[in-house]
Amino acid sequence: QKEVEQNSGPLSVPEGAIASLNCTYSDRVSQSFFWYRQYSGKSPELIMSIYSNGDKEDGRFTAQLNKASQYVSLLIRDSQPSDSATYLCAVNPVTGGGNKLTFGTGTQLKVEL
Amino acid sequence: DGGITQSPKYLFRKEGQNVTLSCEQNLNHDAMYWYRQDPGQGLRLIYYSQIVNDFQKGDIAEGYSVSREKKESFPLTVTSAQKNPTAFYLCASTPEGTGELFFGEGSRLTVL
Numbered sequence: 001q002k003e004v005e006q007n008s009g010p011l012s013v014p015e016g017a018i019a020s021l022n023c024t025y026s027d028r029v030s031q032s033f034f035w036y037r038q039y040s041g042k043s044p045e046l047i048m049s050i051y052s053n054g055d056k057e058d059g060r061f062t063a064q065l066n067k068a069s070q071y072v073s074l075l076i077r078d079s080q081p082s083d084s085a086t087y088l089c090a091v092n093p094v095t096g097g098g099n100k101l102t103f104g105t106g107t108q109l110k111v112e113l
Numbered sequence: 114d115g116g117i118t119q120s121p122k123y124l125f126r127k128e129g130q131n132v133t134l135s136c137e138q139n140l141n142h143d144a145m146y147w148y149r150q151d152p153g154q155g156l157r158l159i160y161y162s163q164i165v166n167d168f169q170k171g172d173i174a175e176g177y178s179v180s181r182e183k184k185e186s187f188p189l190t191v192t193s194a195q196k197n198p199t200a201f202y203l204c205a206s207t208p209e210g211t212g213e214l215f216f217g218e219g220s221r222l223t224v225l
Contacts, residue, residue: 004155032212043203043216044156088155092212100171101212103148103155 003027004091006104014112019076021107023089026070032092033065033072038106039085048074079111115140117217119204124222126191126198134189134220136204145187146214148203149173156203162187191222199224 003026013019021035032051036044050056050063050072062075072091076083086106093102117138126132138145144163148156158171162181176195181187191198201221205214 008153034212034214036214043219044214045216046213049211049213090156090212090214100158100161101156101214103157105153105155 004089004102004104006089006107008105009108010110011107012110012112013079015079015081017079019079019109021074021087021109023072023104024070025091027093028070030091030093034090034101035063035074036088036090037085038088044088081111081113084109084111117204117206117215119217119220122218122220124220126222126224128224129193131190131192132222134202136187136217137185138206139185140206140215142206143209144207146205147179147189148205150201150203159189198222
């Protein structure tokens with residue numbers, strides 16, 4: 001059973017702090033990794049994708065991938081109240097054909113004033 | 114503007130009725146997907162289609178059916194065989210060669 005594990009939270013951080021969201025996955029051959037943000041009652045939106053080991057930065061967001069440890073994380077710098085949402089980690093297992101992403105259950109982030 | 118349109122946004126159904134959820138995209142994406150989301154759970158794949166007139170079952174296809182007669186359209190029918198259909202249904206598409214999903218706004222189905 002391919003799994004993607006996330007701490008459900010809520011993770012509470014003060015405004016301006018760094019939020020660190022973590023995700024582990026079980027399928028060692030996974031090649032593509034994604035972070036989606038989902039506001040309550042809305043559909044997910046892609047915020048980061050990462051394909052190779054190391055860090056990838058986009059504005060206030062940094063995705064980190066360590067394939068040896070089967071671990072992917074998302075850092076949000078200078079957290080804002082508008083960042084309060086559920087963050088979904090998704091992994092493309094590659095095997096089986098198609099882009100069949102497996103999603104974690106999400107981590108709820110609360111940025112407090 | 115390019116995007117994915119799902120309708121209806123909210124739908125109420127009596128037990129034993131089939132319902133069809135519409136998904137239309139004008140992004141010129143070949144691949145389209147249907148996911149289901151339940152409270153506190155991640156997204157689970159129902160069906161996906163990589164080209165017109167072809168589709169594959171996902172992890173939870175039982176009680177659902179789809180068609181892909183046009184590139185732009187990928188409707189999902191929730192049949193009476195689906196034991197617990199109340200959920201948030203999400204349609205998505207991807208550009209060729211990537212796994213980056215673009216989602217519609219979703220359809221929330223409630224069975225009364």
